[in-house]
Amino acid sequence: MSEFEHSTTIQASPDEVFAFIGKVENLPKYLPTTKSAQPQGSERVRVQGEARGHPYDADGYFRRDAARHRLEWGADEGHYSGWLAVEAQGEGAQMTVHLSFSGGPPAGEGGAPGETDQAGPNREQIQEGLVKALLSIKNFVEKGRSGGKEAPSAAT
Structure with missing residues (x-):
């Protein structure tokens, strides 16, 4: 299992x-990487997007x-x-996001020497995606309509 986490503060x-x-x-x-998201009933979501040149369309829980x-x-x-948790911190808040992947390591970290999954993101790209997601939230919440989505250097 691979675990990733990142936190940042926000003035809200x-x-x-x-x-x-x-x-x-x-x-x-x-x-x-998400281009579209639609609620699919109680605690269900459908997301569509593209990651590293590969389109996806997935259902899951939310x-x-x-x-x-x-x-x-x-x-x-x-x-x-x-999960993503928001806690009060001073006059603002702290956001923490955590991702868990089971069933294999991220790309470039295959079990056997030389074994990699070139289609998936590596650890650094996943971590960068977490940082950019929280920065995007910060942009929209703190700056309103003048904020915007932060794109990673390589679409994770």
Whole structure:
């Protein structure tokens, strides 16, 4: 299993941040590879996008816990999951995002020497995606309409 995490602060209340991140229609505004997201009923989401030149169209779960300012999501197959939590910090908030991948290492880290998955992102690209996602949230929440999505150097 591979685990990734990143935190950053934002000059907004946890309620303001959660109001933005908790809307499925806002996912494409801050997730690096997501182009479209639609609710699919209670705690379900369909996301579409492109990662490293490969289009994807996936269904999964998307759970909101407004009282704890926490999102949880993942693939139905169980190979990918994550959470994003927002906590009060001084006059602002701290956002922490965490991703878990099971069933194999990221690209470039195959089990046998020389074994890699060239289609998937490597550890550095995944970490960069986390950083850019939180920066995109910060841009939109702090700057409103003048903010924008941050794109990673290589589309993870």
